Amino acid sequence: MRATLRWAHSDLRTHRGEALFLVLATFGVVVSLLLATALFGYATNPWERVFTQSRGAHVWIHAGASARTAGLAGLDGVESVAGPYPTAATTVSSRGARASVEIRGTDGRPAVGRPLIASGRWLDPAAPDGVVLESSLARALLAGPGDVLTLPGGARPLTVLGVADSPEPRFRQGERPGLVWAPPSAVPAGGEQGQVIGLRLTDPADTDYAVQRAVTVLGAGAVREVSTWQQARAEAQGDDRLLGQILGLFGLGALVAAGLAVHGAIGTRIRGHLRDISVLKAIGFTPGQVTRLFLLQHAAYALAGALAAAALTEAAGGRLPGRLGDAVGVWQGLPGHAATLVGIPAGVVLFIGATTALAAWRAGRVPPVPLPRTAAPAGGRLPGPLRRALGWRVPPALVLGWHRTFTRRPRSLATIVRLALPLTLIVVAMSAWTTIERFHSAPERMGLAAALTVRADAGSGDAATRALLARGPGVAAVYPGVEVAALVPGQTATIALRGLGTPADPYPSTLAEGRPALGPDEAVAGQGLLDLLDVRVGSWVRMTVGGRPQILHIVGRSIEPENAGRVISTTLDTLRENDPELRPTLYQVRLRDGADPRHVAAALSASAGRGELDVHVVTNPADGLSPLRGVVVGLLGVLALIGLVDLLTAIGGTVRESERDLLALKAIGLSPRQITAITVTATGCTVLASVAVALAAGLPLSHWLIDAQGRSSGIGAGIAQVPSPLALTAFGAAALLGAMALAALPAARASRRRLADTLSAVG
Template identity: 30%
Template structure:
């Protein structure tokens, strides 16, 4: 091994603290960068690939068969449309799985005789296409192992069944299922379709403006209100990508924090190593080391732990990305997504390059030192530096060990500044993590709005000898008004919420219709914009519903409810993330016909005993075929993952910050070991030595903590709304104003805790060192 290699290895082994600090700082930066970069890139890849392969529909529209004919839709031409498919007959049915189902569900079915088409080329995931009476193909993403399942259509005469013969994937999400064109007529009471679906490919589909222009163009020349619903591919894409996109803003924030911290710490560590090892540099030059060899020695002492940190950070980034990428892969049936190789290359090259440049700038000073100057200077700081401050602090009414410590930072201002910066980053990470957790808790509270004190459902069937329910899944009576009346006759009822699965005209997927009886405004639902419904025909909806349907406050929306069309006007945007935001809230009086609800949730007045209420209500419900059930709170996998990632990345940043303080204090303590020996010789006790060292970082910790809290709050204010936007959510103000005054004060003390924790090991070393050993040191 060369002389440079021997000195490099000895330096890495001897300076264990700085080696660990550099490795961890690099690991932190690489982990967050790989994770954030990977999610940013792959979040849109599965959808874009599937959409291109299937020649997906940029715009799907449903037309009223009473106002237009198939010939009118076929002959209608529009500027900007490059390809069309259809018209396909559509029908909305309510089905109940014959075995193992979870209640009745509405399905938006489209009649197509083949999966092949010029627009929306469907890809069979398994099974075969439905080309015979009584067969249906379902969207693969909505069901688990559905092949062979029997779906009962209890609302049709004779309760016919549909057999699931295949599953398919439509990137355009144009339907919940597909049957043959002839089958559609048999599924409607009138003998004709509920609507006609047209699919369009556009020349310029990249903005909402062009989609809106195309929507206007395709309906031009047709009777007014002929188009009863439409869906933009941009809305479908947004929903498809939001599961991974929500992680990107906060991961990028942590990545930037880690990257900047690693660069600053590396520069500080190398500069401190050069400053404290001046005499050693002189020795190396005296034995023949050239300036270039000295630079390579110190550069290598940084790059070795940085390379190890980069390798471990790559592995950690890949492991943390697995559950998020797997979820995205399953949605499209694609092979398991992996972090692209070029992300690894870019991150590794970028982080190591920044570390190398930073280390080179600091080690360049070591190479330029003259041999005789390096041997003469040693490691003692310049005499007289900080003496004026030392004399001023000596006048404070504090013990001498404390005043000595308070004056110490002014002897090494650059080193003190680097320590403060390390504390700032640690305090920033903690403040941001606390704020993020509080904001996510508000999101979780919103998710719990749809849980209740008591729920009412149909009486379950008896269990047969084989352990399975003896009969189809139960459902409440089509007219649940008697049940609602019994509920509100019971003392302690605040309001009830009847939920039904419906579809939006012209769109696939299930929407949860929530009809309130009583004043639901007291239930804590928080409005983002607009107002709660009050007049007949009004409703409110979450951000997810508005985004997916392309509606805004003031627009009307038509729902397929139990075979009837119900039109509601949206007057407000409510904060709610249940059912992926695909919900709509209105007063039960707006539903003029009975709605087959699946469950009724009851909110009780404060102080009402839940068990006693349920027991008292049960006798009134039993004759109506209903029973009470205990409610359970719901959580969120996304929130759990986010909290876990936040905790891991915050712990890494705080650890790096603490080690940065430890490295700085350790260098400073060893540098003035002879002064410590003199203090011990004139009577300073080990406890006073510890007090002196800890006092030297106290002010730095307070300054860094205060600055870090401010930076963390600014970071929270920027990142959390960006996360909401990525998830298709707009957050209410209460989810952003999460820092109370006591919390801010405690977080400010967090910087002091980081500084004291980092300084404690060097303080203990200084307290243990023998006086004679300290006095012999240079």
């Protein structure tokens, strides 16, 4: 044991840089996996906690004011109900911000769907004008306890008593109204009146069946909207789950790359230390001891990196800025936190140990007496094309460097694959970054043709509203329309049905499949709707709008970033065929290039006056992915470090082989500079081949992964963007030039070795 420790200590002093890189690579892999686990827990835990503590309803049904909802409590499978509560749809303003809301009349604290007070207090009979805001609505209005909300039409203002968390679907500007709890006496008489009832089920898996029975009892014409706990949970997970998936994917990829890097490092070191291993066996080391020596030495490097990563994540992870810090803080409070904190580092160390076991076993198979090495150039005779290239006065460094790279095929192929894996993941990360940037730079190509959404009262004049919007600064086009909630076939869920534009002036939907909806009864749909109804482009679908059937022919699939893709869009004229009295209440405003949406929105709101129009900027889904940029940068650093370990391993192996060929190369008259150029060229050829493999595999892989994520989120495939040719060229040039620069110094040192040293190395 003492001899083993002394040899390990001597080897560590000789190869400090290599040991440090292995430790840092393991550190980066473990940190990535721990943060991915934290984000997965953060994506689901807050909603689960609120749903459990509030005894949330599994189904919320919004119906007309005259609907008879009392009979729903007696349905089979319904454990208890919340409400029914009277509601009114209106808009409120606070500190210059405006939002569409649903004011819900509530007596006391409900037993089902009970809001959890986050700040302030609950409704007080002594404050008849006091209300409680749902937390996402409060953030949008910048409102808190004590603030005053202004209602349209001169109604008496409301005072905010508190802010509460709820497991119901969150407020989304322009898509879903915010929730305001108020005493029944404070529900305004104006606006759209209705009622809402929540059903808590004995078996949450029967949600769709329960919705069907409830709609049957009430009648399809009485039901305006249905929301389920699955939809609310999916929305709550949102971008955090996506970040967790990306971190987990890259963490696992980096783990495989790190394992291969360690395996390659051990194999190269064994080939370079055959004499040392023979000496160890000559002084009494058994094959098993030599195997354990190499295996435990590299397992110790991995253990050091894993322990450092776990300790740092536990101690400082909660201090990370933004969502990552919040995620780590929530994760640290979960019951399985301790097991995960131990299990992930242990799993990484075991995986790296397993990948290095074969190379270490080969070290144990080295004979006690080393076999004599040949002094002939590696790779045997030059092939005919290369000999002719020398005759054409191609520099010998290029010819012999190419020959050295591609004549030892098994070893060269393994090196190229090890280098290509982290480079492939880097290409995928670059593609993810490019896709996010495209959402910002070219939103019209990502399903966001309109920059502003304007909502007007049903009584507003269409011509006057369109003229007012068209005069706005920077406005390029205005598309009138309506958006209503429609019940899908089977009446198990609601979707968004939009009528936008006219056949003469159609709304410019971003199509990923099919053609625009221009003819009668034609429509385009988002991926989320196609998945929900299990239909394809070309299918006819039937839905119910206000008790009236609406049959549409889906002729295209559009990129739909809103409402999880559960959107079907047709022309306004098509909807008017079913309801001739339909008037536009929604306007999509497209701006000219360079116009600032926020400035235009402010100008339109000011010109309308008296709160007649609700103008807001369309939410870009890439805004919620801003933390991903920092994540991508961190991942690129980890992958670059792993690639550097592989590169140094490849350079070390190439330099050792050049030492064996040094006598032959000098005998044919090559100078030290030419011998150095051979090693640099061989390294460059290896890296160039790895970059080619990375581009060939990474570009289609990134396209598939991003589109798969788009399909699962409801946006749909067709959003993937690959980096520009200039960026890919810069990536390949940086990898090639960096590798050649790293190889230059050790190659120059090896080419100037004394002949006596070379003779001892090959003897």
